[in-house]
Amino acid sequence: MFLLYKLIWFYYEGSAKILKSKTLKSFLVAMSLLMTTTIIGTFQTAYAAGTVTFNYKTATNNSGSPLLFGGSNEPSPEHNSNVYPKLKGAGFKYQRGTIHMDTLLPSNITLADYKNNVNNVQDPNTWDWTGLQWVDFAKANGITTMLNMFYAPPWLTYSGNAKGVPKDWSVYQDIIKKIITKYGSKLDYVEPLNEPMTSNMLSRSGSPYTSQQTAAKDIYYYTVKAIRAVNTTVQVGGDGDDKQGGDFGALGTILRDSRLSSTDIQFVSYHAYSSDPVAKSQIGAMNTLLSNTGRAGLPIFIDEWNYTYVGDTTDPHVVGNQAATFVGTTLMKFMLQPSVKGAAFMSFLPTNVVLSPYEDCPGCVIKQGLYTWNNNTATLMSQTNAFRLLSSSMKLGAGTFKAYTATYAGVVDTAVGAINSAGNVIGTMVNDTSSAKTVNVNFTNINASNGTRTVTVYIASSTNAGSTATQTFTNVPLTSGSLSISNVSIPAYSVAGVIIN
Template identity: 30%
Template sequence: MRSIFTLLMITSLVYFYVHNNAPDYQTSTVLAKELEIIEVDFDSKATNGSPLVFGGAQTPEITDQAGWDAIADAGVTVIRKGFLIENILQGDITVESYKNNVSNIQDPSNWNLNSIEHIKNVYQNAKNRNIKVIGVVAYMPEWLGYSGKYSIPSDWGVFFDIVKKTYRIYRPYIDYIEIWNEPDNKNFFNINNSKLSRHEAYTKMFSVAAEAIRSVDKEENDNRLIPIIGPAAAQPEKTDILDHLITNVPSTLLNGISLHSYDKDEPSWYTFKKVLERENLDLPIFIDEWNESSEYKANPYIYSNLAIPYTGTKLISFLKGGVAAANYYSMSLYDPYNPIKNEDVFGFYVRRNDKVELLPQGKTWKLLSVTLALGKGQSEIYQTNSDNTPSLGFVNMKGERGIIISNEKSTKEVLINLKNLPDSGTSTIKAYQASSESDGQSLTCSKSVSVRDGAVQFTVQVPENSVVGIVIEPLKINVETIKNVLGLTTKVDCIIK
């Protein structure tokens, strides 16, 4: 009985102390003259944030289960991977032999089953970890194309049949399907000998593939229509392919617009968005590949701490822009010294002493997707008033309110002003950070503040090359709170001032 009374007394004293000693919104305004102010008004929602912005293009090898576990633990929510159609129909095949069904070649059981099983295993690895899948219809069997695997089919009927049967195989595993990759890039879309312009050729390819896909959906009759997206443009500042596509393809076949963002300022989708607005179309936008550069060379924005604020700033832009999904290139093993595969200069994790370690950008994913729960479900996104510091306000699926700040420059302090919070009284501010010193998941520190009339101010130190996430919640009296108030916490140098 005495211990219960003592606990109640301590709890009451702690609450009294916190309530009367928490930083005061009214008295901290003097700091505004000296610090940059970042303000969030939680009464003015800008858009909804999609959990699928924490995606990736390409994947770990199917045998690298530790790599798969690492990207899942980091909060990767979707992967993009092609069907690799060019690999499943190889050998002594011609258009005529396929049309005449020589050796029963039209039966998928006579195709390259190893290649088919490989892609199925990739998709299954994702599904086993609740990671969604964007499948890509690409590329062309060389015997079917006019000029190799990146070219136009010489027979559209054969192409229709192959897409239909391939889609049926992979349909149970995929959530979205994209038609081709970078048709505005001659290296991936060769129109030689087709007698079609580039935009005509892509529209034809999209239409035939989409009709094949929808024919399977109709035959399956399970009320499942997988969204079809395109054009996966490499140069979204040019709109000729998109213009021709949206004016010649029925809206029932085009369910989303996709593009790539390499070496581009955001919003890289601005020009595409203007086309959609002009045509009065409300279609989701997918950034299905992005990175600082597409060049195959060692890049500090991939392997150094610069990757933390770089990816943080990008993800903030995608969330503020209401992007449906975004796929970082790439989610594979980073192995730049591998002489066999030059794409290994891209990646998301490394292997040291036979152990998997995330590259620095993995901390950004952990912070935003997992710790702040923005990858767990749809969120509400709020603009800030800052033009100098990448930042946003959010309400996650758990109802937690907070703010994210990305900083590539030297360490600085900013004054945070949160308005129209739902609760007044004493609240707890919890700080997390992705940086050279912090993993994005561990609590950096917490402070108690007094919320007056739904508003609160406090200062935050944002380290160089970091992303800081702040969550504010009503005060909860527990052992950790008592330790913080009485100065017994083991955390020092709290970034909240």
């Protein structure tokens, strides 16, 4: 455009000298002015900042839960002391960890040995509790605990392996009671079963059960009744299913079990792996199932979620520059769901070393973890930057918050407003593109007195930890419930958090 402008003037000057034509001169002047106007308009269009508007008149979710900032599974036991303080620093508030019951007791005994207490095997002090050390570290770091009870000792199952259905419920319940007696005071939630519709997680081989659902129903029932025999306060629920919609796998069968009282199933849980885990969760359909089974209002836990469960993935949403934006987007969408009490990112496992034997996955190295382990030190993955920004810097992990929808189409990829438990007004935005963006931000219908405020911006990305302010606006006027700031910078593939103080 600039070159064309120069050529017009060159032609104008030469022609005017030769032709001395007032008409030509007038025409060329008009053309040059037109081109100048076009150029200026083009630059204004290219660099104009869009506007994101947060409206705090009516909350979409009045009971936003800090337990949305959670993770699933557990670090390798030898990493616990190094990892947990870092998870706390990143704002994690909830852990759905596992007890692999096949690793708890000796594997080289028989059912008769247990019944006859050979070598004092019934004494829990002789068991290997290493796989449950995560509970102690989680509680010491202020993290709410959910114990997933998974598998069984091979000598106790019909199939003869850890995935089988227990063949002696009295022995199975004796083990459950001893686990809860030892750890119950450190547990907030207990969840029997894990993905029971998958034969790799629950095998009916050799058992009298004709469906995964009926096997899961009895495992749930006998587990919960054993828990309640020794502990009446821990919250129980399940079943950690991997199906969505309809009966949500075995959950519908469990919910309809008339043997279960209201204190025997106090939450439901299931998993969602998808580019949009919130949509995949079909939360509306779950609420319908709860209503239809007489269990309306039970809290929902999405206690495993990620972009994919494929362990060796190279997808940038798991191992690349979109990992933080994927997590930020998902957490923000969960914030708008009143029914969701907790959500656990998959996972607290390491990403670059072979998993602990307590994970029942010999030789496995997976990419869905949250830390690398080198030189006896854990380094958190970039996904944790989004947790840190939302839970810690925006203080949404400090207590119950309110969440609000926003107007952002064509400006950013996602935006959600919030008011944290301390009363701070917050705006969160995601730029999931390869180009940096500059946006203007309007906050409306704020219930606060007129005056000036300080507004601070934080950024989380693959290179920004989400803990340090990137922009600060001082003496910003708040008038009649409205406040505006201009030129908020959001780098490529970043989550932005704006907090008013």
